[in-house]
């Protein structure tokens with residue numbers, strides 16, 4: 001490790017790796033510091049293990065529906081040990097790919113804990129390094145509520161390392177993580193209860209889409225309890241006893257806390273007091289990812305953007321180009337597609353809750369004829385003055401279709417102009433396309 005670089009990137013997750021590779025490929029000297037695994041949350045304890053589990057859960061859920069109508073003779077059973085072994089292999093291979101990408105791009109990777117000690121100066125395991133640009137790509141971490149026994153609960157990264165399926169699970173929090181973990185484990189065969197303090201789950205999505213998602217979770221057998229919080233968690237024989245604000249007492253094998261995540265900013269020490277924070281205490285940044293502290297930049301989940309992998313990667317690449325003197329602008333968040341991986345997925349682009357609904361419908365998919373239980377679908381297009389700026393989709397394949405909907409909203413088509421292209425029949429896309 002040298003004593004000075006053009007850029008020190010702290011964190012080798014989605015954002016840090018994207019920035020390091022982009023900047024190093026353009027000839028800048030880059031030091032990337034990582035205290036844990038290269039690949040960060042997405043590869044090791046987020047999107048990747050979650051999506052692998054969801055793929056199996058989605059298939060089992062469809063099979064259970066077919067068994068419900070007698071079309072399949074038996075619902076299949078999941079071999080958890082085999083699934084977990086394959087998951088571990090995939091994570092390992094992706095982590096290797098990320099490490100090789102970093103290695104091959106000319107950036108220097110240093111393992112260890114970094115601290116920003118003053119503007120322009122970082123300390124890595126006792127060694128001082130200077131850089132004109134210090135970039136926080138430190139991601140976020142789960143938070144726990146301040147209640148007795150909270151530390152007895154697991155959080156998402158524990159859950160995604162379970163090697164056996166618990167018989168019963170209480171998930172606290174009805175956001176993306178709580179709903180995804182609930183849907184996956186219910187489909188795999190656990191008895192799941194979700195307790196959330198809001199009046200419905202998935203509050204980041206439009207109400208009709210989220211409510212359809214909640215209806216589908218309930219049809220899957222998940223006990224969704226809204227407007228409630230846990231007040232106490234105690235150890236009990238074979239698991240935990242959880243008391244809720246309405247006085248109910250639940251006894252479950254596992255408790256999962258999914259009550260939100262906070263940006264990881266501890267490495268700033270007292271400098272954090274001087275930093276301007278935005279939503280959820282993330283570092284406020286401008287179009288060049290500059291924070292309010294000179295020479296300190298932020299990208300990914302620790303910056304006040306959208307805590308999603310594609311945003312972390314896009315912002316990392318954008319910042320690398322900017323530092324190399326290229327003309328690059330951060331992506332407009334209104335064009336970022338997102339999906340909660342419940343069963344079937346709830347997916348949106350363009351912030352539908354902020355727009356006027358132009359057309360919407362709740363529909364029963366054709367597959368309902370051969371499945372019991374069968375999911376409910378929903379679609380909506382929203383915008384202003386008849387121009388489509390936002391799309392909501394709930395249904396099989398919604399997480400795939402929403403990416404193309406994002407392409408569509410880039411050009412803000414008039415609603416009636418959408419029928420100049422035709423979707424496949426029968427498919428879930430044909431109705432929203434008009």
Ligand SMILES: Cc1cc2nc3c(=O)[nH]c(=O)nc-3n(C[C@H](O)[C@H](O)[C@H](O)COP(=O)(O)OP(=O)(O)OC[C@H]3O[C@@H](n4cnc5c(N)ncnc54)[C@H](O)[C@@H]3O)c2cc1C
Pocket residue numbers: 010011012013014015016033034035036037038039040041042043045046047050112113114115137138139140156157177264267299300301302306307308309310312
């Ligand atoms: C369970 C779960 C499921 C998710 N599913 C999806 C999904 O399906 N789709 C999606 O788009 N997003 C998903 N996300 C969100 C996505 O994972 C994050 O938005 C993304 O990983 C953020 O990348 P990042 O680079 O900002 O941070 P991270 O990937 O968290 O990387 C930060 C890195 O910084 C390192 N670090 C922190 N402090 C220091 C320090 N002081 N010194 C050295 N290193 C440090 C950490 O070890 C870490 O490796 C999910 C998140 C979770 C938790």
Ligand SMILES: NC(=O)c1ccc[n+]([C@@H]2O[C@H](COP(=O)([O-])OP(=O)(O)OC[C@H]3O[C@@H](n4cnc5c(N)ncnc54)[C@H](O)[C@@H]3O)[C@@H](O)[C@H]2O)c1
Pocket residue numbers: 145172173174175176177178180195196197198202203204228229230258259260261306307308338339340341
């Ligand atoms: N599929 C995806 O793209 C995906 C998946 C997972 C996470 N993420 C990202 O990670 C971010 C964080 O997700 P998250 O689910 O951890 O957080 P979140 O903030 O989205 O959800 C937390 C939920 O817990 C509820 N809650 C808070 N305290 C509670 C309490 N004491 N009792 C009961 N309920 C309580 C909140 O009202 C909220 O609904 C998301 O915003 C998303 O950007 C994305």
